[in-house]
C-alpha cells in the first residue's frame with residue numbers, strides 16, 4: 001500500500017475487520033488509505049459467528065468498524081451480502097451502520113461462485129431483491145448514510161422509487177443528485193464488468209469481475225493492462241444492446257445491463273437476462289425448474305426441502321450420474337452433511 005501511495009494509486013481496503021485496531025487504522029491512513037469496507041453478516045452476533053465459523057468474530061469485527069470510523073482521515077463502510085439468512089435484518093443493519101459511525105452501507109448481491117455455489121439455495125428471490133432495492137433507495141434518498149449496491153438494478157430502483165431530482169446510484173461512480181447524475185449513470189452505471197471495471201488476480205490474470213474468476217481475458221505477466229483490456233469479451237460486455245430475455249428490451253438497460261456474473265453462474269450465458277431481476281422472473285423460474293429436474297438437488301428459494309434431499313441422498317435414490325458440476329458439488333455437500341444433520 002505504501003508503494004501504491006508513492007505511485008499515486010487510489011487504494012481502499014475490504015476486510016473482515018477483525019484486526020482493525022486503532023494502530024492499524026492509523027497506519028492505513030499513513031499509507032494513503034481513505035476508505036475501509038468491513039463485512040458484517042448479521043445484526044446478531046451468534047448468526048455472524050456461525051456463518052463465519054469463528055466464535056467472537058462479530059465482536060471483533062464491530063470493534064474494528066468502531067476503530068475505523070473513529071480514525072481521522074479514514075471513512076468506514078459496512079458491507080452486507082444479503083441472503084435468505086439475513087434478508088429480514090437489512091434495515092436494522094443499515095441503522096446499526098449509522099450508529100457505528102459508518103459513512104456508507106454496501107449491499108452485496110449474492111452470486112453463486114466459489115464456495116457460494118454450495119449455498120445457491122440461500123439466494124433471495126427477484127421479488128425479495130426488489131423489496132430490498134426499494135428499502136435501499138429510501139435510505140439513499142434520506143441522505144443520512146451513503147448507500148451502495150452491487151445489484152445493477154439499484155440505478156433503476158432510484159429512478160422508479162426516488163424523486164425526479166433525488167439521489168441516483170451510479171454504481172462504480174458512487175452517487176449524484178438530479179438529472180445530470182441520471183445522464184451520467186447511463187454511461188457508467190449498472191454492471192461494470194469489463195465495461196468500467198475489471199479484476200486483477202494475485203497471479204496477474206485479468207477477469208471481467210471478481211465474480212467471474214475462471215473467465216481469464218489477459219495476463220499482466222505477459223501484457224499491459226491496456227492490452228488485456230482490449231479483448232472481444234469486454235467489447236461484448238460493454239454493449240448493452242446485445243442481451244437476452246427482458247434485458248434485451250428493457251427501458252433501463254443503459255442504467256443497469258443486468259449482473260453478468262449472475263447470468264453466467266445461473267444460466268451459463270454471459271448475455272442472458274439477469275435472473276435476479278423482477279423483470280426476468282421467468283428466467284428465475286426456469287432456473288428453479290431446471291434445478292428441480294436435476295433430481296431436486298438445488299431447490300432455489302425453497303430450502304425447506306433440503307430434508308427430502310438428505311433423505312434421497314442417504315437412501316441412494318440420488319446419484320452422481322448427472323454430469324453437471326453444480327449438481328455434483330451440491331450432492332457432495334449434502335451427502336457430507338447427512339450425519340451431522342441427523343444428529344440434530
Ligand code: SF4
Pocket residue numbers: 152153156246247248250251252253256257258259273274277278279280
Ligand atoms: S431487465 Fe435487465 S436491464 Fe432491465 S432492470 Fe432488469 S436486470 Fe436491469
